[in-house]
Amino acid sequence: MTAMLNIKDLRSYYGQVQALHGLSFALNEGSLTTLLGANGAGKTTTLRAICNMVRSTGAIEFDGSSLMGRSTESIVRLGIAHVPQGRGTFTSLTVEENLQLGAISRRDRAGIIADIERMYGYFPVLKERYTQQAGTLSGGEQQMLAVARALMLKPRLMLLDEPSFGLAPLIVRDLFKILGRINREEKVTILVVEQNAQLALELADQAHVIETGRIVMSGGAKEIANNEDVRKSYLGY
């Protein structure tokens, strides 16, 4: 298998503060990978660095071409959808406008209309609310909208930053099931950052553990889940 995304020696900075200290890992095409780590370990920063939203050095390659120095919007247009922390919903716009915006870089009008219908298939609640202001949706609905908006890009790679944040456990289960389906059925490579390690490891096939801006452990999700240290630190048993 070839690596779709290859990150080498990534160092990121917020002003004078260094958040990532030479982080390296690769994502295989079609994989569903999770990044685990404590608060402040650098999970979110890693996702932000991929989309050039934080000052970084090192190498990030997508399909063999470098992403360093490219603008955020041009990186997104390569097919990298990013669902940020807090979901990035356009709260003052309607649900349907949010979905339209997800596809704003596409030109195929008919395809976009078909894809909006497909999203309503995945998330029927969005269809009921399509003229409603997105800010009036519940947290779970907004997260579904954020995932749907990201899919409207027809991404090859999807980055999700704590999709479970603030959601009821049942809703998180549903959401993760859908993420699994998207990964299998639509062949979208997914990188998900999660606090809910147990759920993330059930869903993912690969996992990396970050500590203070470095990858300290990598492997198959099952193997990581069985690791004594990981269990103690992140799973709590």
Next chain:
Amino acid sequence: MELFTNQILAGISTGAIYACMALAVVMIYQAIDHLNFAQGEMAMFSTFISWQMMQWGVPYWLAFVLTLIFSFIAGIAIERVLFKPLAKAPILTNVAGFIALYSIINSCAGLIWDFTIKQYPTPFGSAPFLGSQLISTHQAGMIGITLLMLLGLFFFFQYTRMGLAMRAAAAMPESARLVGINTSWMIALGWGMAAAIGSVAGMMIAPVVFLEPNMMLGVLIYGFAAAVLGGLTSPFGAVVGGFLVGIFENLVGTYIPGVGNELKLPIALALIITVLVIKPAGLFGRPIVKRV
């Protein structure tokens, strides 16, 4: 009663101009969170350009369209050269930039066309509109052109993808970048459109206030009053505010003794202060809440 109707209609026609200026101000405010103090001067300069073209024999409507195009491009150029580099600068730096722009444009216009008052033609004539003494054809034309433009803008922002992208970029720039929108160009485009809208206001009001480099000062202050009244975060509010301020100005000038032309401007400023004290977000604006 006839005087009253007359004043309301006159208020609506100047209100249309204030609505344009307010809308231009709000569009830039939405994009970069700063008030463009030079909006009026940009409109004045555009009006001079159209006047110059007509002096060279270009017919009115051709000059009108060419001026719109010129203003659009000039607006984009100003953003690219001056305000894009200032995007991350503190507020006061931007304010200094706007004041500089104001006096540069004002002085340049004075240098090129000098400060004497010039007649400016109206394409609508100044006969009574439909035989009625209540409103002149030029006033009716002002209202008509403004409504046409507002309608066009409404359709652009509501029903085109570009309009949607611009709204998204103004509302949530970071999210907009994450769906692949080039927010920097959306801001430039907003400047271009604001400049073009302002130029329409300038060309429509010039036959009334006469053409000279300081012609837009009062108009801009009324435009600010309108934008503040309607809410700086609401383009719709800015337009409604424009018409309200126009009507208010005329009624106060007519019915309150002692308020002649001399006191009209202070009234606009008093209105700004009153709104800011009583309802800072304006009639239609969203209160701005910052998470700390």
